[in-house]
Amino acid sequence: MERTAVYPFTAIVGQEEMKLSLLLNVINPLLGGVLVKGEKGTAKSTAVRALAELLPPLDCVRGCRFHCDPEHREDWCDDCRDAWEDAAEVPSDWCPMRVVELPVNATEDRVAGTLDMETAIRQGKKKFEPGILADANRNILYVDEINLLDDHVVDILLDAAAMGVNTVEREGISYSHPARFVLVGTMNPEEGDIRPQLLDRFGLSVTVTGEHERENRIEVIKRRLAYERDTDAFLAQYAREQEELAQRILAARKLLPKGTIDDDTLGKVADLSLALGVDGHRADITVIKTALTNAAFHGRTRVERDDLLAAAKLALPHRMRRRPFEEGTLDWDRVTEILA
């Protein structure tokens, strides 16, 4: 199938928080993904699909179904381990990082993987046929309308997201493989809630609304029309910006491991969580990691106040401890006060 053109990420008007949250996850896949909440027609899906163009290449073990990372042997699948034991070396290739889509109506065997029918019937052998979670390893797993996903599929996602391993014990198959993915979900809150356990798996969350400024709305329409009229010309127009952003992502990735954070900053993050009453410790850790990533994105190794503010805005709103029905709102004045 021919690859269809994708609307360039850099051509999306406004929606800065959403764009930032997606970029930070590309720079640091350990952030835990992002949940994008918003009404229809707010460029949610466009942005996620556009992200594909900016993704850096991955170093993958050649021929591996799970694109294992040659650098991280502890996360290898069984095949790669066996290959290593046989030859003590594994060849690798650069392959593009991808956005893997999980459709809402996907069946559990397609998500988790299942018994390979052909091998079973032709050879009488059991072989694992990988599913979407195998594709998603080290990639972005995108679920549109994630709040409509069937409960049992959500359970599979929860299992995999918890430890980065997909364990299959079904249909006569016993298999487990690495499944570390950046989970990106979109939802329209009017169509129902998302399960609290799944919500917590998202590192960041943003709420998008349609552009309300007249100028911006006009710009949105203009660009869309230009894109549809002459796609190639439109893409060419944004080629340089796209390339610059891709380079910036690569630079940030290199800078990220050098990031430092002092105890004073850690203390402030703890104060923030305690004062706001967030659930669990994942909030603290996510704020710190997001701040570090944001600093790297801006070419810095030291975390500054702005990084913490940006991180708090993205990492905290969906983690406010809430009873059923009580709005988990983030008291932004308190945040700025504590981080002063």
Place this chain on the structure above:
Amino acid sequence: MERGNLYPFVAVVGQEKAKRALLAALVNPAAGGVLVSGRKGTAKTTLVRAAAELAAPQRLVDVPLNVTEDRLYGTLNLEAAVQEGQRRFEAGLLVEADENLLYVDEANLLRQELLTTILDVRQQGRNVVERDGFSFAHRARFVLLATMNPEEGTLPPTLLDRFGLFVDVDSLQERGNRVEIMRRRLSFERDKTAFRERFRGEMETLRDQVRQARTRLPSVEVSDAMIALAAEWCSRSFCAGHRADLYLLETARAFAALDGRDYVLPDDMGEASVYVLPHRMRQIPPQEQEDGAEPPDDWPDDRTDETQDDAPDTAQDNPQDGDGDDGPEDNGQNKPDGDGDDGETGDGRGTPEPGDTLDGAENGESHGEAPAPDEQVASIAKGFFVPPLVWDDQGDRIVRRGSGKRSRTRTDLKQGRYVRAAQYDGKTSDIALDATLRAAAPYQAMRPKQGCAVTVTRDDLRRKVREKRVGMTLLFDVDASGSMGARERMGAVKGAIFQLLEDAYQKRDHVGMIAFRRDAAEVLLPLTRSIDLAKKCLETLPTGGRTPLPEGLEKALVVLDGALRKDPGANLLLILVTDGRTNRAAAGDPVAESLSLAGKIAKTGVPSLVIDTEQDFIKLGVARDVAAAMGAQYYTLQGLTKEKLLRIVRRAGRPAGR
């Protein structure tokens, strides 16, 4: 695949209770395993996985939530059958777990029949296989480790108390600890190997301690005095059955062994009681409440605090629990939090005793002062007690099976979880390949080969039996007329609805709301899963004007009809809240019209509940008549709080959930 480079057990900051419980469970499998309960992000899973490293060379056998029965129990070995024509048993997870650790993450979400089996097998120490033509038993001795997040509902008491130990974890509130957690997590993620190296010494020490304790355990004696103490404590804390006594003693032995002793001290018993007693305490019988509620004075001082904390909480959260734990299986399934998860947060919003409900209702409303002349908005009276809803599935055995949330139903669509295979019925294309091949395997030697290793005939075909969780759909039809606003009734009504909504939130039900007042009924909230929206609707619902009951019923009929057409298997429930004092401007007899519409609602087969709020001195009793015509369960607002369960009878006539 192996999981390397785990976060080390000793590097987990705080959570001492959970650590001790895990150590006890590892040292002594007879302590009955441990269930770690806690909200998200409290290091539950990290702790359990890390604990497994202490038991090496034993390994952690994972039970994923979507496990199928063949993999759990074991089945025919397909390859041996096809390639060598041999009937060989292929071990399931229960065999692999023998002499190892078995781990169920999110245990409250696992199909309950599987969890029941796992708990049975653990208790027996053996698994009896009667499947796929195999009939034999094998040994299965394992340490059971489980975690759960009570936010999505908890386990019924009957399953809960079959875990020997139970421990609640919460996030640490101390600033220094939180900083340390962040620091360690960051350095772990940066360089796992170096981080593990840092804690290697400590891990070795602890591993040795566990190893030595295990060696010592057989020689740890329990004196008669300790046995008497166990019996005393268990009976005083109203634990059901005798399991508690044994688990208490076995856990105390584990602590003694960890401490390097051959004898059990009262301190060991005290520590053990913290993990063994809380989740199995039953409601204190009323007649003994006065003199029996005091904790035994011989309880060790430093432990009583925690144990006491949990005790009243457990009792309160299960107000309907008094009827014992031997009821039918699904009796326990719909109970609200039974594990006291909010016991320590102390936010004062626990389920109140039925006794103080009406007071609470009035309190909640007293600040809704200065009503507008015609319209007013009553605030929600919080703390209003409404008993939980329970389906009574008469003659509907299919839906009874298993549980989780409200109920499960078998589905013919290709959706839902594949639970087992059954003989092909020619109707579906949902073939269970694994089961089909196993069915065909034994005959391969006799069948002509057609270029494939396996020749399948029609008789071999098996289909997938799938199960899907079904929530309820609650449709509230609320009278918001001026008469409801009178005497602060609306606050209590909102309180009652709020309770039902809160329950619905945990069970992930759909809800919808219709309000009727002035001269019309309005769908305030179409059927949705967003309970938050329903809450907002409820909060801002004003009262005022006349009572167009017929319009309200007609609108309900329209919504129900639409829902049934969309999904004939939907578990609908209509909840009508009215004082029945219907009047309106339009011509016609509103009472007669209401009764006729109620009859139509009865014909849809949708079960219904009428909550009568009529409190006037002279009662007209219209709501009661409407309830009768609708075939509804009828409660008065006051009577509602006295019930233990709201039993919703699903009548035959409309096949529910098929």
